[in-house]
Amino acid sequence: MVKLGFAMPAGSYIPASVRLEFAEQLEKLGYESFWLPHTASRDVDSFDTLDMLAAAAARTSRIKLGTDVLQVPLYQPVDLARRLVTLDHLSDGRVILGAGLGWIPKEFEDLGVPFEERGARMDEALDLMIRLWTEEEVTYEGKYYRVKETALAPKPVQKPYPKILMGGLYKGIQRGSPGAPSKGGWNSRGIQRTARFANGWIPGGRPALNVCQEGMELLKEAARKEGRRLEDEDFDLTLSSFGQFNIDRDQEQAFQEAGRFYTARVRKGFYQVQGNPSFESLGESGCYGPAGDVAEVVNHWIGFKKVVPALKRIVIMFASLDPLRQLERFHSEVQPLLPST
Numbered sequence: 001m002v003k004l005g006f007a008m009p010a011g012s013y014i015p016a017s018v019r020l021e022f023a024e025q026l027e028k029l030g031y032e033s034f035w036l037p038h039t040a041s042r043d044v045d046s047f048d049t050l051d052m053l054a055a056a057a058a059r060t061s062r063i064k065l066g067t068d069v070l071q072v073p074l075y076q077p078v079d080l081a082r083r084l085v086t087l088d089h090l091s092d093g094r095v096i097l098g099a100g101l102g103w104i105p106k107e108f109e110d111l112g113v114p115f116e117e118r119g120a121r122m123d124e125a126l127d128l129m130i131r132l133w134t135e136e137e138v139t140y141e142g143k144y145y146r147v148k149e150t151a152l153a154p155k156p157v158q159k160p161y162p163k164i165l166m167g168g169l170y171k172g173i174q175r176g177s178p179g180a181p182s183k184g185g186w187n188s189r190g191i192q193r194t195a196r197f198a199n200g201w202i203p204g205g206r207p208a209l210n211v212c213q214e215g216m217e218l219l220k221e222a223a224r225k226e227g228r229r230l231e232d233e234d235f236d237l238t239l240s241s242f243g244q245f246n247i248d249r250d251q252e253q254a255f256q257e258a259g260r261f262y263t264a265r266v267r268k269g270f271y272q273v274q275g276n277p278s279f280e281s282l283g284e285s286g287c288y289g290p291a292g293d294v295a296e297v298v299n300h301w302i303g304f305k306k307v308v309p310a311l312k313r314i315v316i317m318f319a320s321l322d323p324l325r326q327l328e329r330f331h332s333e334v335q336p337l338l339p340s341t
Contacts, residue, residue, distance in 0.1 A: 001340070002302045005033030005315040007068055007240065011044030011265040012321060016052065022323050023056040026063055029331050033064040033096070035240070035315050038071050041110040044265055050083055057091035065091055068202060068240050068315060069100035069167030073118040074111050077125035077145055078152075081132045085156050093157035098202050098238075099126070100167035101190070119189055120144065126164070126197045133161035165200035165236055166193060170211050186218065195222035200236025200312070206277075206285035207239040207301050212308045232309040239301055240315040242277075244286020247294050247318075247329040254288035258319035288319065291333035298338060 006026055008019045023034040034056055038049040053065045065087070072080065088095045101118050102108065108115040124142040131138045132152040140147045156162055169190045194201055201219065203211055216237070223230040243261060248254035262279045287297045298314065305311040318326035 002305050002311055003032035003313040004338075005035055005064070005066065005238075005313050006031060006327065007035035007037065007242070007315050007317040008323065009243065009261075009265060009317060010037045010039040010042070010046045012261060013045050013264055014321060014323065016047055016055075018324065019047070019052060020055055020059055022327065023063065023065075024059055025324065025327055027060045029327070031063065032313060033066055033315070034060075035066040035068040035098070037068055037242075038100075040071065040074050040107045042104060042107065050087060053095070054087055054090055057087060057094065061092075062094075064094045064096055066096035066165075066315075067098045068238075069098035069165075069204075071102035071107070072099045072125050073102060073121040074107065074113060075125070077128045078132065078147060078150065080125070081129040081152055084129075084162060085133070085152065085154065088156045088158060088162055089154065093162075095158070095162045096165060096236075097162050098165045098167055099198070117144070119193075123193060126193075130161060130197065163200060163236060164198045165202050165238055166190065166198040167202045167204055169194065169201065169215060170203060186215075191215075191218050191222050192226075195219055195226045195228065195230070199234070200238060202238045202240055202315075204240055204242075206244075206281070207241065207304070207314075209304050209307060212237065212239075212304055212311070216308055216310055235310040236312045237308060237310040238313050238315060239304070239311065240317075241286055242282070242317045243319040244282045245294055245297075245316055245318055245326075245330075246288045246320055247291055247326055247334060248288075249290050251289040255283070257321075258283065258288045261319045261321055264321060282319065286319075291329065292337065294330075295334045295337035298334065302339060 008014065008022060026034050036049045036052055039046045049067055049070060056065055084095060084097060101122055105115040121144050124145050128140050128145055133156050137149055137151045138147060139149055169187050201215065203215065220230045246254040246258040259279065287294045301314050320326045
């Protein structure tokens with residue numbers, strides 16, 4: 001069974017109250033999860049990811065709350081471990097940590113973190129956080145982080161700690177930061193990191209069957225080298241789409257609304273949110289139009305599970321500045337055309 005989650009964008013002028021109402025409606029309609037991306041200082045409208053999820057936790061009781069994805073190297077790991085434990089308790093164990101490296105040098109510069117150190121910092125941060133969540137007292141001597149006889153209590157509600165899903169690993173439609181060299185394909189260091197620390201993977205970008213297949217093979221091999229056995233039933237593969245769906249019987253209206261959504265996330269030619277995909281690539285990999293056409297694409301993605309058994313959920317972000325209306329259309333017009341989820 002493939003479950004359905006839904007995400008809100010980092011930008012797009014959508015008020016905080018609408019985001020929280022969206023989470024409440026997801027729970028009311030019976031969907032599985034609510035997700036938020038993370039930005040620190042991009043010039044787009046944004047709210048703090050963990051604070052918004054804490055507010056959503058207080059207004060819901062069942063749906064899972066995920067980050068898609070949180071840029072872990074931008075945080076001090078002791079502080080982040082505490083914040084995630086707090087959110088885990090506020091939600092009674094409903095938190096999923098989608099974790100990522102980050103890709104915009106300016107955000108790291110603004111927060112005083114060297115961009116080129118982000119991978120090594122993330123390795124140490126995840127190692128330290130897991131120890132803080134599972135050990136009574138921790139002494140840690142890393143290159144970037146050091147603690148002595150440090151205790152974190154209470155421990156997470158989820159045992160042994162909240163599920164960690166690693167973001168990225170494969171670069172497809174993302175264009176990256178301006179001026180950066182164009183690099184495609186697999187991130188071998190990220191695969192190793194996932195095999196060591198994570199319980200799941202969020203490919204991001206445009207979900208593609210061959211990427212999911214190859215990625216799972218690479219992760220299983222890397223896990224064996226780490227002394228872990230990665231089983232499909234225990235691993236959480238999550239496909240996430242960002243701004244790739246708008247439901248409207250009038251296809252031209254759907255394209256126009258999706259275009260307004262896309263434009264709202266761009267400022268002065270600066271970085272586009274979520275890996276800087278082009279508007280055309282989002283439309284080609286998703287669907288702007290009638291419910292039946294949208295259902296056809298979603299069903300195609302759900303069908304990946306026949307080939308990639310680790311697939312657990314699909315996370316959808318509507319290309320709309322009126323996400324509540326899109327959710328209503330999805331539930332009434334698209335959901336009946338999908339298999340039971």
